[in-house]
Structures are given as C-alpha cells and as structure tokens.
Amino acid sequence: xxxxxxxxxxxxxxxxxxxxxxxxxxxxxxxxxxxxxxxxxxxxxxxxxxxxxxxxxxxxxxxxxxxxxxxxxxxxxxxxxxxxxxxxxxxxxxxxxxxxxxxxxxxxxxxxxxxxxxxxxxxxxxxxxxxxxxxxxx
Amino acid sequence: xxxxxxxxxxxxxxxxxxxxxxxxxxxxxxxxxxxxxxxxxxxxxxxxxxxxxxxxxxxxxxxxxxxxxxxxxxxxxxxxxxxxxxxxxxxxxxxxxxxxxxxxxxxxxxxxxxxxxxxxxxxxxxxxxxxxxxxxxxxxxxxxxxxxxxxxxxxxxxxxxxxxxxxxxxxxxxxxxxxxxxxxxxxxxxxxxxxxxxxxxxxxxxxxxxxxxxxxxxxxxxxxxxxxxxxxxxxxxxxxxxxxxxxxxxxxxxxxxxxxxxxxxxxxxxxxxxxxxxxxxxxxxxxxxxxxxxxxxxxxxxxxxxxxxxxxxxxxxxxxxxxxxxxxxxxxxxxxxxxxxxxxxxxxxxxxxxxxxxxxxxxxxxxxxxxxxxxxxxxxxxxxxxxxx
Numbered sequence: 001x002x003x004x005x006x007x008x009x010x011x012x013x014x015x016x017x018x019x020x021x022x023x024x025x026x027x028x029x030x031x032x033x034x035x036x037x038x039x040x041x042x043x044x045x046x047x048x049x050x051x052x053x054x055x056x057x058x059x060x061x062x063x064x065x066x067x068x069x070x071x072x073x074x075x076x077x078x079x080x081x082x083x084x085x086x087x088x089x090x091x092x093x094x095x096x097x098x099x100x101x102x103x104x105x106x107x108x109x110x111x112x113x114x115x116x117x118x119x120x121x122x123x124x125x126x127x128x129x130x131x132x133x134x135x136x137x138x
Numbered sequence: 139x140x141x142x143x144x145x146x147x148x149x150x151x152x153x154x155x156x157x158x159x160x161x162x163x164x165x166x167x168x169x170x171x172x173x174x175x176x177x178x179x180x181x182x183x184x185x186x187x188x189x190x191x192x193x194x195x196x197x198x199x200x201x202x203x204x205x206x207x208x209x210x211x212x213x214x215x216x217x218x219x220x221x222x223x224x225x226x227x228x229x230x231x232x233x234x235x236x237x238x239x240x241x242x243x244x245x246x247x248x249x250x251x252x253x254x255x256x257x258x259x260x261x262x263x264x265x266x267x268x269x270x271x272x273x274x275x276x277x278x279x280x281x282x283x284x285x286x287x288x289x290x291x292x293x294x295x296x297x298x299x300x301x302x303x304x305x306x307x308x309x310x311x312x313x314x315x316x317x318x319x320x321x322x323x324x325x326x327x328x329x330x331x332x333x334x335x336x337x338x339x340x341x342x343x344x345x346x347x348x349x350x351x352x353x354x355x356x357x358x359x360x361x362x363x364x365x366x367x368x369x370x371x372x373x374x375x376x377x378x379x380x381x382x383x384x385x386x387x388x389x390x391x392x393x394x395x396x397x398x399x400x401x402x403x404x405x406x407x408x409x410x411x412x413x414x415x416x417x418x419x420x421x422x423x424x425x426x427x428x429x430x431x432x433x434x435x436x437x438x439x440x441x442x443x444x445x446x447x448x449x450x451x452x453x454x455x456x457x458x459x460x461x462x463x464x465x466x467x468x469x470x471x472x473x474x475x476x477x478x479x480x481x482x483x484x485x486x487x488x489x490x491x492x493x494x495x496x497x498x499x500x501x502x503x504x505x506x507x508x509x510x511x512x513x514x515x516x517x518x519x520x521x522x523x524x525x526x527x
Contacts, residue, residue, distance in 0.1 A: 011267045016162040019268060043388055045265035045513055048168025051386050054175045054182035056168065071291075071392070071514075073283030074338040079276040088274045090337075092284055092514045099388045100514050102273045115291045132272055 008126045009081040017046050021060040026131045031121050033099060035061040042099035065121030066138070067095035074110040089113050093135055104134045113137070149178035163193040164264065183386070192219060198259045206249065216243040224421050225379060225507030225521035226250050227353065227478035232377035232523065234357040244362055251352035252473025265513060279345060281511045282424045283337030289393050289426065290339065293441035297339070299448050300425040301330035303460070304343045304467060306452045307422070311464025313495035314483075318349055318470035325468075344425040344467075351472025353482045370489045372503075372525045376407035379521035382512065396520025397434035397506065404504075405436075408524045412436035416501050417487060418458055419480040421508040422465040427517070431506060435522075459497045462487055477507035477521075484525055502526045 013019050025032040033042050036050040037057045049056055072091040075082065082088060089110035094100050105113045106122060119135040126132050151173035153166055167190075175182055192200035199205070203219045216237045220226035230248035237243055254260070275281060289295060308325035311317040325343070333343040356368075363371050378400035384390035405411055412435055420431045429443035437458065438446035452460035463469055463483035466476055484503035486492055492500070502525060509519035 008272065011272055013268060015267060016164045016264055017168075022268075041388060045269040048162075048165045049172050051388075052182075054171055056172045070389075071284040071288040073280060073287055073340070075274045075280055075283075075336075076334070076338070077279070077336045079274065081272070082274055082276075085274065090274050090280060090284070092288075094389055102270060102275055102514055104273050115287060126272070134273075 008124070008132075010126045010130050017048050019046050022046065023130070025060070025062070026123070026133065027129060029123055029131070030062050031065045031133050032060045032062050033095075033097075033101070034058050042095075042097050044099050044101050063095050063097045063099070065095070065133075067093045067119060067135075069105070069113065069115050069117045069119060070094040070100060072105070072113050072115060074113075091119070091135065093119055101133070105137065106134045107136045149174055149180075151177055163195050188381075190221065192221070196261075196263060198261070206251075212247075214243065214246075216246065222379070222381070222507070222519045222521070223474045223509035224423065224477040225509040225519045226474060227355070227481045228377065228505055228507045228521045228523040229379055229519075231355060231357055231374050231481070232379075232521075235374060235377075238357065238359060245356065245358040245366075248355040248357055248478075249352070250354070250472075250475035250478040252475045253350035254348050254473040255350050270513060278423065278511045279337045279340055281514075282344075282426060283340045284514065285392060285516050286339050286426050289430070292393055294444065295339065295426070295429075296444035296448065297331070298327065299429060299444035300341075300344055301327050302447055303422075303425045303428050303452070304330050307461050307465045308468040310454060310460075310462050310495055311468035313493065314463040314469055315493075316351075317464050317468065318347070321464065321468050321470065340424070340426075346423050346466045346471035346476075349470035349472055351470070351479070352475050353472070353478035355478070355481065355485070372485055372488045372527060374523055375526045376404035376410075376524040377522070378403035378407070379507075379519060381509075381519040383520070390515070392515050393430070395430055395434055395516050397431055397522065398440075400520060400522050401435045404522045404524050408526065410502065410524060410526075414502070415458070415504045416499065417462060417484070417497050417503045418460050419465075419484040419503055419505045420461065421477055421480055421506045422461055422467050423471065423476070423508060425467065427508060428460070428465075430516075435504065454492075454495050454497050462492065462495050462497055477509075480507075481505050481523070488525060488527060500527070 013023050033044045034046045035042050036052050039052045043051050070092045075088040087110045089105040091105050092100050118138040121133050122136045123131045124134045151170050153169045203217050218233050222229050227250050234246035305325050311321050330343050333341045380396040380399050383396040420428050422428050432446050433440045433443050451457050454462045484505045487497050487500045505523045507521035508517045512518045
C-alpha cells in the first residue's frame, strides 16, 4: 500500500448520513462500505436506508479493494482542488463485491487507463491525517 | 369537484421531533420511509410514485413558487413545484393536465424561469462533497465522459456522428431569433474536431452552456380554450417519466437509460410508433444523450446510434427534423428552464410559427426531458411527451 502526499481539500464529513466509519477506516488504510444485512449486498454512496429494501438494517463492512474499471475518463479542465492534478484519471470501479465507487487511477499515464483493467485500492493523503481511496492498475 | 371515493391514505409514519439533531433531511426521510414500510408491510418495490416537500435545510428558497405567484399577482388554486430539473416543463404539462382533469383548476401556466449565469445559489449537496468531488467529478461533463466511455466500450461511438448532431443543431439555431447571440455562427465538422476535449471523450462542442431565460405554456381543456377564443392548440396525447432507473441495484448497465423504460409507454398511450414521429425535440445537454435517445425511442436499434445519425437527414427538411431551434446545445441552456426550450420549439412548429425553420406538415412532435446527473450512472429523471395536432 502506497501512501501519497497530496495537499487537497478535505470534505466536510457526515453531512447527510453518518460516514465516520468510512473516514476512520481510511485512516487505517481500510476501505469500508455500507452493507445491507437483509440482502447481503453492498451499496455506495452511503444512504439513509438500504436501496434494496428500504430498511435501516445497515452496517459498515470492509471490502477487498480489488475490482475492475467499469468506465473511465480524463479530466482536462480546472476545478476546485484539481490544481496540479491535471490531466486527472477518473474511473468508475466495480469492486469484486458487486458495488461501484468513483476513484482516481494513479501511477499510470491517464491515456493508458482503459475499461476492463484490474485495479486495487491505494491511498491518497488529503491532509496530515485524512486519507482517501484511489486505485492503481494491477 | 364531484365527491369521489376511489383514492385512500393507507398508511402513515412519523419520526420523533428533535432539536439540533445533527441529522439531515435525507436521514429523517430514510427513517420515515423505513417506518412506513414496516407499519404497512409492503415491499419498497411497490412504490412507483413519490411526492417530496422542499426543505429549508436543502433549498436556498423552498418557497420559490409562492414568491413567483406573489411577484406575478396570480392566485392559483393549484401550485406545483418541480424538482426534476430539465423535466420540469414536460412534467409540468402532464401534472397540469391531471389537475385540470381532476377539477382542481381550469387554466394553468407552466412556467420555467432560471438565471444561473447571473446568480448561482444552488447546492447540489448530498453525497457529492464526500464521494464525488474529491475525485474530480465536479460537474456533468465528467459524468458524461464516464458514460460515453462505457457506451463506447459496449457499442462504439463514431465521433463524426456526434459532430453531425452539433453541426445540424447549430444550423438550426441560425434561424432562431431567441438563440444565444454567441452561437449564431455556422459550425463545421472541422470546428467540431478542433474543439477541446474536456473529459475524454467528451468535447466542448458536445456540451451545453448554462445561460439565463424562461418559457411559459398555457394548459387548459380544449373546451375552455375554445371558449376563451384560442384557435391554435396542440394535444399532449402521451406522457411518461421515470426517476432513478434501477435505483435498487448497485451495478446496473449505465448505457440503459430511463427512456428505454418509458418509450413503450408513450407509444402505447398515443398509438404512434417511431416511424410516425414527425419531429424530434429531445433534451440535449450533451450530444451523446441525443444519440442514445435515437436508440431508446426506437428510431434505430440499441448501439446503432452512430450509424443512424450518419445515415439520417436530421435537418428541418429531413426525414427526422432534430431540435429545429438549435436545441440547448446551440441556443443556450436557460438553467433548469432548459426542457422548456425543446418544448417551446415543438409547440411553435406545430402552431406553424417556425418562420425560416418551419417543418412541413408538423402533425406531431416527440419532446423529452432529462433531470440531474446522479452518482456514476447516466441521468436521474427521464421524461417524454408526445404532442399531436
């Protein structure tokens, strides 16, 4: 696992639902996502209810962090917090647990990233103590 | 309104009232829904409609429609507040028709007005700050870059097809007196290919530009319209919408859009088929959305959008006139009054008021709307309206 030092804006957390477990786990280099205990399925982003049943019988569980690139693009225009990061590789990653997450693909020329590539989670450092999941090609 | 006994309230739920709870409207809403499902025992999949109140905690001005009525000196007996963005115009027509049929009101103005290029007060909020913006997905272009990449992976995109949509619509905008002045210059295929890639493979000329503007539509019964001495009218003969297609799946095929679910509904309601559509005025925030709608509405097979686009005369004199006023891409997107631009052009054409861009025999039109860009999918709400003479 690589820890990458990049000064980036730190988002306000738990604004809509309690996301503290995600951020706390990230500090330890673990990716946890919301899990519906009734149907044994993951969902992401975090919701107030299970998207499968509408119940609140949810918990946070660690995922493998490995998956495949489902869609990808390269951001080429400036935006807040993107200073020094362009061109920026962005992908929709379908994790092996059957859930999708948006992430940056690091350590690879953005023009060489393509759908179908296997990836694993790695960690960007937003600040001294805040880490954020990114992915690298396996 | 005649006394009716056909509709019931068959369940309710309520959360405890809290002060400074630290929770959000989403979280309270989730608790209320979970309790409602629990107390009624019905599965979530039974729910196919939803009404939501505009909350103080999520909307800069949740009383906007009331202030608008006050500003205009109107005293409506029915007031509808749309939260479906680009579906607000077409959806407003359908909701007005229902209210009129139910006797709640007689004559409705469906009004869409926005000025985001002057004042941007919106906060899309939700998950975006934590799970989308940090990775650089900060607006619709990045989301559409992702969508296009997936579509290209599954079906292939011919760039010249998207270019043809941009070039054709620009030609139409040249004849539109209301189009943004900046766009009233011809566009060539060379210009399209020279335009900057902003989120691969999306180019600048694939996109709309946020502007300011408004549109309004008068909806009433045919009888009332004739009594008022109105002689030009079109009939909305079919309407359907769907929000958050496959909302209960974590990994849906994102090249499958809500339009594929509603197209059969509007064709069934109207008795028309794709070959009967005289003109197509689809919501056009991005060229790929237009191309995908050719497929979803059955003008061609799924995945054949590029070939269909290249093989079809989409000009106002062609076999399938497309966004004859230039659409949003070439007339400018008036904020969330956006969908009304495509709708106004359809009504204008069917009234025979198209001037230099008039379509011959404007007997019907298919108009669509798209609302909001969700997390890692295609778009939030899809709406379709058929107008007939």
